[in-house]
Amino acid sequence: MTTTAHAPSAPRAVEDETAFQDSLLALSRASVDKNFDAFVDIDWDAHGVDPDDPRFILPSSDVIGGHPWYRSLDSGQQARVGLYRLANLMKVGLQFEQILINGLMNYSFALPNRDHAFRYSTHEATEECHHTQMFQEFVNRSKMPVAGGSTVFRGVSMILPLFARLLPFGFFVGVLAGEEPIDHLQKSFLRGDAELHPLVQRIMQIHVAEEARHIGFAHQYLRNASPQLSRFERGYLSVLTPLIMRWLCDEIMRPSKKARSDMGIPDDVFDEIFWESPTSQKFLRDLFADVRALCEQAGLMNRTSRRVWRSLGIDGRPSRFRSEPASAAA
Numbered sequence: 001m002t003t004t005a006h007a008p009s010a011p012r013a014v015e016d017e018t019a020f021q022d023s024l025l026a027l028s029r030a031s032v033d034k035n036f037d038a039f040v041d042i043d044w045d046a047h048g049v050d051p052d053d054p055r056f057i058l059p060s061s062d063v064i065g066g067h068p069w070y071r072s073l074d075s076g077q078q079a080r081v082g083l084y085r086l087a088n089l090m091k092v093g094l095q096f097e098q099i100l101i102n103g104l105m106n107y108s109f110a111l112p113n114r115d116h117a118f119r120y121s122t123h124e125a126t127e128e129c130h131h132t133q134m135f136q137e138f139v140n141r142s143k144m145p146v147a148g149g150s151t152v153f154r155g156v157s158m159i160l161p162l163f164a165r166l167l168p169f170g171f172f173v174g175v176l177a178g179e180e181p182i183d184h185l186q187k188s189f190l191r192g193d194a195e196l197h198p199l200v201q202r203i204m205q206i207h208v209a210e211e212a213r214h215i216g217f218a219h220q221y222l223r224n225a226s227p228q229l230s231r232f233e234r235g236y237l238s239v240l241t242p243l244i245m246r247w248l249c250d251e252i253m254r255p256s257k258k259a260r261s262d263m264g265i266p267d268d269v270f271d272e273i274f275w276e277s278p279t280s281q282k283f284l285r286d287l288f289a290d291v292r293a294l295c296e297q298a299g300l301m302n303r304t305s306r307r308v309w310r311s312l313g314i315d316g317r318p319s320r321f322r323s324e325p326a327s328a329a330a
Helices: 014-033 075-109 116-142 151-155 160-166 168-191 198-228 231-253 257-263 267-276 278-286 289-297 303-311
Strands: none
Touching: 014 116, 014 198, 075 116, 075 151, 075 160, 075 168, 075 231, 075 257, 116 198, 160 168, 168 198, 168 231, 168 289, 198 289, 231 289, 231 303, 267 278
Protein backbone atom coordinates (compact mmCIF):
# COMPACT_ATOMS: atom_id res chain seq x y z
CA MET A 1 0.00 0.00 0.00
CA THR A 2 1.38 3.39 -0.96
CA THR A 3 1.42 6.07 1.70
CA THR A 4 2.45 9.57 0.71
CA ALA A 5 2.01 13.07 2.02
CA HIS A 6 0.52 14.01 -1.35
CA ALA A 7 -2.29 11.45 -1.64
CA PRO A 8 -3.88 11.60 1.82
CA SER A 9 -6.24 8.95 3.08
CA ALA A 10 -7.91 11.51 5.35
CA PRO A 11 -8.60 15.25 4.87
CA ARG A 12 -5.92 17.64 6.06
CA ALA A 13 -6.22 21.25 7.12
CA VAL A 14 -5.00 23.60 4.41
CA GLU A 15 -2.93 25.53 6.95
CA ASP A 16 -1.04 22.34 7.92
CA GLU A 17 0.01 21.68 4.33
CA THR A 18 0.85 25.35 3.84
CA ALA A 19 3.09 25.31 6.92
CA PHE A 20 4.81 22.16 5.64
CA GLN A 21 5.42 23.72 2.22
CA ASP A 22 6.77 26.88 3.87
CA SER A 23 9.20 24.82 5.93
CA LEU A 24 10.42 23.06 2.77
CA LEU A 25 11.04 26.40 1.10
CA ALA A 26 12.98 27.60 4.15
CA LEU A 27 15.15 24.46 4.06
CA SER A 28 15.77 24.97 0.34
CA ARG A 29 16.87 28.57 0.88
CA ALA A 30 19.19 27.42 3.67
CA SER A 31 20.77 24.94 1.26
CA VAL A 32 21.49 27.82 -1.12
CA ASP A 33 22.75 30.17 1.58
CA LYS A 34 25.09 27.66 3.27
CA ASN A 35 26.50 24.71 1.39
CA PHE A 36 29.84 22.97 0.95
CA ASP A 37 31.89 21.47 -1.86
CA ALA A 38 34.01 18.42 -1.09
CA PHE A 39 36.96 19.71 -3.13
CA VAL A 40 36.69 23.42 -2.31
CA ASP A 41 36.02 23.42 1.43
CA ILE A 42 38.52 20.72 2.40
CA ASP A 43 42.25 21.27 1.89
CA TRP A 44 43.12 17.66 1.12
CA ASP A 45 46.78 18.21 0.27
CA ALA A 46 47.57 20.21 3.39
CA HIS A 47 47.23 17.18 5.66
CA GLY A 48 48.74 13.78 4.98
CA VAL A 49 47.20 10.53 6.20
CA ASP A 50 49.76 8.59 8.27
CA PRO A 51 48.34 5.39 9.79
CA ASP A 52 50.54 5.92 12.87
CA ASP A 53 49.23 9.46 13.49
CA PRO A 54 47.96 9.55 17.11
CA ARG A 55 45.14 11.85 16.01
CA PHE A 56 43.45 8.75 14.57
CA ILE A 57 43.19 7.17 18.02
CA LEU A 58 39.51 6.70 18.75
CA PRO A 59 38.03 8.69 21.65
CA SER A 60 36.33 6.90 24.50
CA SER A 61 32.94 8.15 23.20
CA ASP A 62 33.22 5.56 20.43
CA VAL A 63 32.16 2.07 21.53
CA ILE A 64 35.39 0.57 20.21
CA GLY A 65 37.56 3.43 21.44
CA GLY A 66 36.24 3.16 24.98
CA HIS A 67 36.66 -0.61 25.33
CA PRO A 68 39.51 -1.96 27.54
CA TRP A 69 40.74 -4.17 24.68
CA TYR A 70 41.34 -1.13 22.50
CA ARG A 71 42.84 0.94 25.32
CA SER A 72 45.33 -1.90 25.99
CA LEU A 73 46.85 -1.64 22.49
CA ASP A 74 49.99 0.41 21.98
CA SER A 75 49.51 3.87 20.45
CA GLY A 76 50.54 2.76 16.96
CA GLN A 77 48.01 -0.08 16.94
CA GLN A 78 45.32 2.21 18.34
CA ALA A 79 45.97 4.71 15.53
CA ARG A 80 45.83 2.06 12.79
CA VAL A 81 42.67 0.44 14.15
CA GLY A 82 41.19 3.93 14.59
CA LEU A 83 42.00 4.90 11.00
CA TYR A 84 40.43 1.68 9.73
CA ARG A 85 37.34 2.26 11.87
CA LEU A 86 36.95 5.82 10.59
CA ALA A 87 37.51 4.83 6.95
CA ASN A 88 35.01 1.97 7.22
CA LEU A 89 32.39 4.23 8.81
CA MET A 90 32.84 6.65 5.92
CA LYS A 91 32.62 3.84 3.36
CA VAL A 92 29.36 2.45 4.73
CA GLY A 93 28.15 6.04 5.16
CA LEU A 94 28.68 6.82 1.49
CA GLN A 95 26.99 3.54 0.50
CA PHE A 96 23.97 4.51 2.58
CA GLU A 97 23.95 7.98 1.03
CA GLN A 98 24.07 6.53 -2.48
CA ILE A 99 20.92 4.58 -1.59
CA LEU A 100 19.41 7.79 -0.22
CA ILE A 101 20.25 9.74 -3.39
CA ASN A 102 18.60 7.09 -5.56
CA GLY A 103 15.58 7.09 -3.25
CA LEU A 104 15.24 10.87 -3.35
CA MET A 105 15.20 10.75 -7.14
CA ASN A 106 12.45 8.11 -7.06
CA TYR A 107 10.50 10.14 -4.50
CA SER A 108 10.79 13.44 -6.37
CA PHE A 109 9.95 11.87 -9.76
CA ALA A 110 6.29 11.50 -8.81
CA LEU A 111 5.80 14.85 -7.07
CA PRO A 112 3.25 17.27 -8.54
CA ASN A 113 4.10 20.69 -9.92
CA ARG A 114 4.58 23.50 -7.37
CA ASP A 115 5.43 21.07 -4.57
CA HIS A 116 8.44 22.50 -2.72
CA ALA A 117 9.46 18.97 -1.74
CA PHE A 118 10.86 18.58 -5.27
CA ARG A 119 13.24 21.49 -4.88
CA TYR A 120 14.33 20.51 -1.38
CA SER A 121 14.83 16.82 -2.14
CA THR A 122 17.07 17.69 -5.11
CA HIS A 123 19.04 20.13 -2.94
CA GLU A 124 19.55 17.32 -0.47
CA ALA A 125 20.60 14.88 -3.19
CA THR A 126 23.19 17.41 -4.38
CA GLU A 127 24.60 17.76 -0.88
CA GLU A 128 24.67 13.99 -0.40
CA CYS A 129 26.68 13.66 -3.62
CA HIS A 130 29.33 15.96 -2.11
CA HIS A 131 29.27 13.85 1.06
CA THR A 132 29.94 10.67 -0.90
CA GLN A 133 32.83 12.42 -2.64
CA MET A 134 34.48 13.57 0.58
CA PHE A 135 33.97 10.20 2.27
CA GLN A 136 35.44 8.30 -0.69
CA GLU A 137 38.37 10.71 -0.95
CA PHE A 138 39.24 10.06 2.68
CA VAL A 139 38.91 6.30 2.16
CA ASN A 140 41.22 6.53 -0.85
CA ARG A 141 43.85 8.53 1.05
CA SER A 142 43.67 6.21 4.05
CA LYS A 143 44.67 3.26 1.83
CA MET A 144 42.65 1.02 4.16
CA PRO A 145 41.03 -2.01 2.42
CA VAL A 146 37.54 -1.22 3.72
CA ALA A 147 34.39 -2.60 2.08
CA GLY A 148 31.78 -0.72 4.12
CA GLY A 149 28.50 -2.48 4.78
CA SER A 150 27.81 -6.18 5.03
CA THR A 151 27.28 -8.41 2.00
CA VAL A 152 23.53 -8.37 2.67
CA PHE A 153 23.41 -4.57 2.91
CA ARG A 154 25.31 -4.15 -0.35
CA GLY A 155 23.17 -6.84 -1.96
CA VAL A 156 19.86 -5.07 -1.26
CA SER A 157 21.19 -1.60 -2.08
CA MET A 158 19.45 -1.52 -5.48
CA ILE A 159 16.08 -2.53 -4.03
CA LEU A 160 15.82 -0.11 -1.08
CA PRO A 161 15.44 3.12 -3.18
CA LEU A 162 12.26 1.71 -4.74
CA PHE A 163 10.49 2.13 -1.40
CA ALA A 164 10.80 5.90 -1.76
CA ARG A 165 7.92 5.75 -4.22
CA LEU A 166 6.17 2.56 -3.09
CA LEU A 167 6.19 3.32 0.64
CA PRO A 168 7.68 6.80 1.20
CA PHE A 169 6.80 6.85 4.89
CA GLY A 170 8.85 3.69 5.44
CA PHE A 171 11.64 5.06 3.25
CA PHE A 172 12.02 8.21 5.35
CA VAL A 173 12.00 6.08 8.50
CA GLY A 174 14.97 4.31 6.90
CA VAL A 175 16.58 7.68 6.18
CA LEU A 176 16.53 8.48 9.89
CA ALA A 177 17.72 4.97 10.77
CA GLY A 178 20.87 5.62 8.77
CA GLU A 179 21.41 9.30 9.49
CA GLU A 180 20.68 9.50 13.22
CA PRO A 181 23.38 7.00 14.41
CA ILE A 182 26.22 8.47 12.35
CA ASP A 183 25.15 12.03 13.26
CA HIS A 184 25.10 11.08 16.96
CA LEU A 185 28.57 9.50 16.71
CA GLN A 186 30.12 12.40 14.81
CA LYS A 187 28.73 14.94 17.27
CA SER A 188 30.23 12.95 20.14
CA PHE A 189 33.62 13.09 18.38
CA LEU A 190 33.36 16.83 17.78
CA ARG A 191 32.14 17.60 21.31
CA GLY A 192 34.95 15.60 22.92
CA ASP A 193 38.35 16.77 24.10
CA ALA A 194 40.45 14.45 21.88
CA GLU A 195 42.47 16.07 19.10
CA LEU A 196 41.09 14.88 15.77
CA HIS A 197 43.02 14.66 12.52
CA PRO A 198 42.21 17.86 10.54
CA LEU A 199 40.65 15.96 7.63
CA VAL A 200 38.44 13.92 9.95
CA GLN A 201 37.41 17.02 11.88
CA ARG A 202 36.56 19.02 8.75
CA ILE A 203 34.62 16.16 7.16
CA MET A 204 32.59 15.68 10.32
CA GLN A 205 31.93 19.42 10.67
CA ILE A 206 30.60 19.63 7.12
CA HIS A 207 28.56 16.47 7.43
CA VAL A 208 26.96 17.43 10.75
CA ALA A 209 26.11 20.92 9.46
CA GLU A 210 24.29 19.68 6.36
CA GLU A 211 22.80 16.56 7.93
CA ALA A 212 20.95 18.85 10.36
CA ARG A 213 18.80 19.95 7.40
CA HIS A 214 18.43 16.41 6.05
CA ILE A 215 17.38 14.98 9.40
CA GLY A 216 15.06 17.95 9.92
CA PHE A 217 13.37 17.28 6.58
CA ALA A 218 12.81 13.59 7.40
CA HIS A 219 11.32 14.52 10.78
CA GLN A 220 9.01 17.11 9.18
CA TYR A 221 7.96 14.73 6.41
CA LEU A 222 7.01 11.98 8.87
CA ARG A 223 5.16 14.37 11.18
CA ASN A 224 3.28 15.82 8.21
CA ALA A 225 2.41 12.41 6.72
CA SER A 226 1.44 10.63 9.95
CA PRO A 227 -2.10 12.14 10.27
CA GLN A 228 -2.91 10.68 6.85
CA LEU A 229 -2.12 7.10 7.84
CA SER A 230 -4.97 4.65 8.14
CA ARG A 231 -5.30 2.69 11.37
CA PHE A 232 -3.82 -0.38 9.66
CA GLU A 233 -0.88 1.60 8.24
CA ARG A 234 -0.20 3.22 11.60
CA GLY A 235 -0.21 -0.21 13.25
CA TYR A 236 2.28 -1.95 10.99
CA LEU A 237 4.51 1.11 10.62
CA SER A 238 4.71 1.46 14.42
CA VAL A 239 6.25 -2.02 14.55
CA LEU A 240 8.29 -1.67 11.35
CA THR A 241 9.97 1.54 12.54
CA PRO A 242 12.07 0.06 15.39
CA LEU A 243 12.96 -2.95 13.21
CA ILE A 244 14.30 -0.63 10.50
CA MET A 245 16.12 1.47 13.10
CA ARG A 246 17.95 -1.47 14.62
CA TRP A 247 18.83 -3.12 11.30
CA LEU A 248 20.34 -0.04 9.68
CA CYS A 249 22.04 1.00 12.91
CA ASP A 250 23.82 -2.35 13.02
CA GLU A 251 24.80 -2.07 9.36
CA ILE A 252 26.41 1.31 9.96
CA MET A 253 27.83 1.00 13.47
CA ARG A 254 28.86 -2.69 13.67
CA PRO A 255 31.89 -3.58 11.55
CA SER A 256 31.30 -6.38 9.06
CA LYS A 257 32.99 -9.76 9.47
CA LYS A 258 35.77 -8.61 7.14
CA ALA A 259 36.28 -5.36 9.02
CA ARG A 260 36.31 -7.16 12.36
CA SER A 261 39.03 -9.50 11.06
CA ASP A 262 41.07 -6.66 9.54
CA MET A 263 41.01 -4.73 12.83
CA GLY A 264 41.87 -7.86 14.82
CA ILE A 265 38.94 -7.60 17.22
CA PRO A 266 38.52 -10.91 19.16
CA ASP A 267 35.06 -12.47 18.95
CA ASP A 268 34.31 -12.13 22.67
CA VAL A 269 35.40 -8.48 22.63
CA PHE A 270 33.28 -7.82 19.55
CA ASP A 271 30.22 -9.28 21.27
CA GLU A 272 30.77 -7.04 24.31
CA ILE A 273 31.18 -3.95 22.17
CA PHE A 274 28.12 -4.68 19.98
CA TRP A 275 25.95 -4.71 22.18
CA GLU A 276 26.38 -6.83 25.33
CA SER A 277 28.15 -4.54 27.81
CA PRO A 278 26.13 -2.02 29.84
CA THR A 279 28.13 0.85 28.34
CA SER A 280 27.48 -0.18 24.75
CA GLN A 281 23.81 -0.88 25.51
CA LYS A 282 23.41 2.66 26.82
CA PHE A 283 25.20 3.98 23.72
CA LEU A 284 22.77 2.05 21.52
CA ARG A 285 19.71 3.41 23.35
CA ASP A 286 21.05 6.96 23.19
CA LEU A 287 21.26 6.83 19.39
CA PHE A 288 17.48 6.87 19.01
CA ALA A 289 16.24 9.35 21.59
CA ASP A 290 15.22 11.83 18.86
CA VAL A 291 13.44 9.14 16.86
CA ARG A 292 11.55 7.94 19.94
CA ALA A 293 10.36 11.52 20.48
CA LEU A 294 9.25 11.70 16.84
CA CYS A 295 7.34 8.42 17.14
CA GLU A 296 5.53 9.74 20.22
CA GLN A 297 4.52 12.87 18.28
CA ALA A 298 3.49 10.90 15.18
CA GLY A 299 1.35 8.39 17.04
CA LEU A 300 3.68 5.48 16.31
CA MET A 301 4.19 4.45 19.93
CA ASN A 302 1.71 1.93 21.30
CA ARG A 303 1.75 -1.06 23.61
CA THR A 304 2.96 -3.45 20.91
CA SER A 305 5.57 -1.18 19.37
CA ARG A 306 7.02 -0.30 22.79
CA ARG A 307 7.62 -4.01 23.36
CA VAL A 308 9.46 -4.18 20.04
CA TRP A 309 11.64 -1.16 20.89
CA ARG A 310 12.43 -2.80 24.25
CA SER A 311 13.18 -6.24 22.79
CA LEU A 312 15.63 -4.66 20.33
CA GLY A 313 17.45 -2.79 23.10
CA ILE A 314 16.68 0.66 21.70
CA ASP A 315 13.96 1.82 24.09
CA GLY A 316 14.33 4.63 26.61
CA ARG A 317 13.21 8.15 27.37
CA PRO A 318 12.58 10.26 24.26
CA SER A 319 14.67 13.40 23.92
CA ARG A 320 13.12 16.66 25.09
CA PHE A 321 14.48 18.47 22.02
CA ARG A 322 16.34 17.52 18.86
CA SER A 323 20.03 16.65 19.42
CA GLU A 324 19.70 16.72 23.21
CA PRO A 325 23.15 15.56 24.50
CA ALA A 326 23.09 11.95 25.66
CA SER A 327 24.38 12.83 29.13
CA ALA A 328 21.33 15.03 29.67
CA ALA A 329 19.03 12.30 28.35
CA ALA A 330 20.32 9.61 30.70
